[in-house]
Amino acid sequence: MGTAFTYQGRLIDANGPSDGVYDFLFKLFNEPNGTGYQIPLTYDVNDIDVIDGYFTVELDFGSSRFNGH
Numbered sequence: 058m059g060t061a062f063t064y065q066g067r068l069i070d071a072n073g074p075s076d077g078v079y080d081f082l083f084k085l086f087n088e089p090n091g092t093g094y095q096i097p098l099t100y101d102v103n104d105i106d107v108i109d110g111y112f113t114v115e116l117d118f119g120s121s122r123f124n125g126h
Contacts, residue, residue, distance in 0.1 A: 061117035067110045074110025081105055085118055098122065 064083075068075040083100040102114050 059117070060120045061115050063113060064116050065111070065113045068107050068112060069110055075107045076109065077107060078104050079107050079112070081112075081114065083114075083116055085122060 068079065080101070080103045083102065085098060098118055100116055100118060102116070105112050105114055
């Protein structure tokens with residue numbers, strides 16, 4: 058099993074569910090609520106098709122980011 062995983066999300070703007078092509082920037086933090094420090098790696102994913110607010114993307118931050126600690 059590799060280190061990649063599928064992330065499914067929903068994008069809402071002020072008028073409701075988004076539609077169109079979007080660029081995303083994903084970040085990892087050491088706390089689940091984002092108040093901790095950012096793990097120094099970001100993952101840019103461009104040209105993701107968002108349909109009725111829903112999108113799916115495959116992410117791979119590498120094995121050193123999820124080492125069990």
